[in-house]
Amino acid sequence: MRADFRLAVLTLLCGSALLGVLPFVWFRFSQGQSAAGIVDLGISVVLLGVIVHAWRGGNIDTASRACVLATAAGCIAVTWLAGMAGVLWTYPLVLGTCVLLGRGLAIALASVSIAAIATVAVHTGVLLPGSPVVMFVATSVLAGVLSLLFAERARMQHAKLEDLAARDALTGALNRRAMNRELQLAVEANQRHATAFGLAILDIDHFKRVNDSHGHEAGDQVLVDLVALLQGAVRKLDQVYRMGGEEFVVLFTAVDAPALPGLCEGLRARIEAQLHGGDDPITVSIGCAMLQRGEDSGSWLARADAALYRAKRAGRNRVEQATAGAPAQPA
Numbered sequence: 001m002r003a004d005f006r007l008a009v010l011t012l013l014c015g016s017a018l019l020g021v022l023p024f025v026w027f028r029f030s031q032g033q034s035a036a037g038i039v040d041l042g043i044s045v046v047l048l049g050v051i052v053h054a055w056r057g058g059n060i061d062t063a064s065r066a067c068v069l070a071t072a073a074g075c076i077a078v079t080w081l082a083g084m085a086g087v088l089w090t091y092p093l094v095l096g097t098c099v100l101l102g103r104g105l106a107i108a109l110a111s112v113s114i115a116a117i118a119t120v121a122v123h124t125g126v127l128l129p130g131s132p133v134v135m136f137v138a139t140s141v142l143a144g145v146l147s148l149l150f151a152e153r154a155r156m157q158h159a160k161l162e163d164l165a166a167r168d169a170l171t172g173a174l175n176r177r178a179m180n181r182e183l184q185l186a187v188e189a190n191q192r193h194a195t196a197f198g199l200a201i202l203d204i205d206h207f208k209r210v211n212d213s214h215g216h217e218a219g220d221q222v223l224v225d226l227v228a229l230l231q232g233a234v235r236k237l238d239q240v241y242r243m244g245g246e247e248f249v250v251l252f253t254a255v256d257a258p259a260l261p262g263l264c265e266g267l268r269a270r271i272e273a274q275l276h277g278g279d280d281p282i283t284v285s286i287g288c289a290m291l292q293r294g295e296d297s298g299s300w301l302a303r304a305d306a307a308l309y310r311a312k313r314a315g316r317n318r319v320e321q322a323t324a325g326a327p328a329q330p331a
């Protein structure tokens, strides 16, 4: 609940609506008001279903829409059947709608709900036409606008925090945590849709010498420049990650297996030609590997890492391709 804001709002809105409605199921039937009882029962079942669906890892967007639609239908029905109780539920309904749904859908659904509840309330005499109904609509719209502002701000902050947590502070490249997550997604996409993925591990050659000769700040600048160069060199579809220290990973999406070594060779040559630490050219060694059918991300990385090790041992500033089959032992 703390980690997932929408799940928290969904659970609170559905949970409190459920607690509010459930006693009335028994009450309505005991009073012989079967129509109202059936409406309350239907709403309770939908709300319970939404909570169970969301907590079992189901699609939170679908659960949110179902929650909002059930609560809105409930509000309108309860206003029709029980009067003021339904009208007062408009405020949590509007808040939940704005927090749970995207802006366009939230504005549309909240407007329809407010208009429908106001119409039913006037029709049944719960609200008098004129000033009372105008006040109801005005306060509901205000609640909606404030909720929308709050929800938009929370969404922006959340997106910013997620982005910060996924990036390396020095270079701005995606970090190892993001890489692990996305390699896993690549493995799943490969299993489901046979999308071809390749990865390259790049390690700067003799980077210690850059730090020792030109200082740590110059070393940092090399890392920043390398990421900018890589990001400019790969397609939008591909991603650059800083794995740690002076090691980087490029994930190639929808790449042909025979093309991978050539792409890596292009990156290596470009780095050698364009990247400098002080006046010295910077070179990288690269190990690359295509994801094999049925392989997990750990084995994929290990094969690329073993190829990188071979590139280092063979004299550096070169590309080595991973062998297929079981991963070789990394250094």
Ligand SMILES: Nc1nc2c(ncn2[C@@H]2O[C@H](COP(=O)(O)OP(=O)(O)OP(=O)(O)O)[C@@H](O)[C@H]2O)c(=O)[nH]1
Pocket: 170, 203, 204, 205, 206, 207, 208, 209, 211, 215, 216, 217, 218, 219, 220, 223, 244, 245, 246, 312, 316
């Ligand atoms: N400036 C800077 N240096 C870093 C950073 N992270 C790691 N390093 C340095 O990277 C160097 C890596 O050294 P080694 O592992 O010996 O590798 P190398 O000198 O590149 O040699 P080879 O990889 O064998 O070619 C160390 O000196 C680390 O201090 C960083 O964020 N900034």
